Amino acid sequence: MAADRIIFPDWPAPANVVALATTRNGLAGFAGASVEPYSRFNLGDHVDDLPASVSKNRDALLSACDGLNAIAWLQQVHGTEVHLVSAERGEVAVADASISHIQGLASVVLTADCLPVLFCKIDGSAVAAAHAGWRGLLAGVLANTVKAFNCPPQELMAWCGPAISQAHFEVGPEVYRAFVDGFAGVPKEQIDAAFSPSINKQGHFYADLNALAKAQLHNLGVAWIGGGDLCTYADAERFYSFRRDGQTGRQVSLIYRR
Known part of the structure; x- marks a missing residue:
């Protein structure tokens, strides 16, 4: 799969762990069923795209992944709930992260600027995906995901997958103050380093979601942390971006045990 279509993390994950991030360009042999403003490979079923188009795109993704039996889709609400994926398929869980111990059953999150973070145990026995916009990140979705593994973070x-970069993510002073006052486990100097003053609006900032997430994960003791070099806003050829386009599709970051 070409990098303009599917992105694979450059990380030292065990061989039985498969992780990827999609782009709007679809798959080899299937560019996607969605049309403007969702073209081409929209995987979000909550953005007013045609349900039949989203279904075709999701089916194509499932078929393209070796050893993947099912994808545990979530109803994301910018919260901190972590869903434990099970083989029993019921209603779509309301959560912003999921963890899977089951071979062939994927954890997945939808994004279009928010930060997706994929996790795995070093021994390959469990995987997780988390959706971290600034609200969920601040409230503890990543910390909750780490805790849900029920093992030392050093394991x-x-x-960090495609997300809006600091250069394009302008926020108000209330966001900076919220992180200073309530971002668990991250000292103020690290928070300050992730906010640079806006050149457009006095008192506003450019926020670095990747830096904030990595600082928290590092302080929690996660053994290896990487990624964070792909900007959804700047790369319109590959990525959907809500802040850039408003009405748009969603890409996914997905991980499973093979």
Whole structure:
């Protein structure tokens, strides 16, 4: 799969762990069923795209992944709930992260600027995906995901997928103050380093989601942390971006045990 279509993390995950991030360009032999403003490979079923198009795209993704039997889709609400994926398929869970111990059953999150973070145990026995916009990140979705593994953080690794970069993510002073006052486990100097003053609006900042996430994960003790070099806003050829386009599709970051 070409990098303009599917992105694979450059990380030292065990051989039985498969992780990837999609782009709007679809798969080899299937560019996607969605049309503007969702073209081409939209995987979000909550953005007013045609349900039949989303279903075709999701089916194509499932078929393209070796050893993947099912994808545990979530209803994301910018919260901190971590869903334990099970083989029993019921209603779509309301959560912003999921963890899977089951071979062939994927954890997945949808994004279009928010930060997706994929996790796995170093021994390959469990995987997770988390959706971290600034609200969920601040409230503890990544910390909760680490805790959900029920093992020392030193047994985990994490990869930060495509998200809006600091240069394009302008926020108000209330966001900076919220992180200073309530971002668990991260000292103020590290928070300050992730906010640079806006050149457009006095008192506003450019926020670095990747830096904030990595600082928290590092302080939690996660053994390996990487990624974070792909900007959804700047790369319109590959990625959906809500802040850039408003009405748009969603890409996914997905991980499973083979």
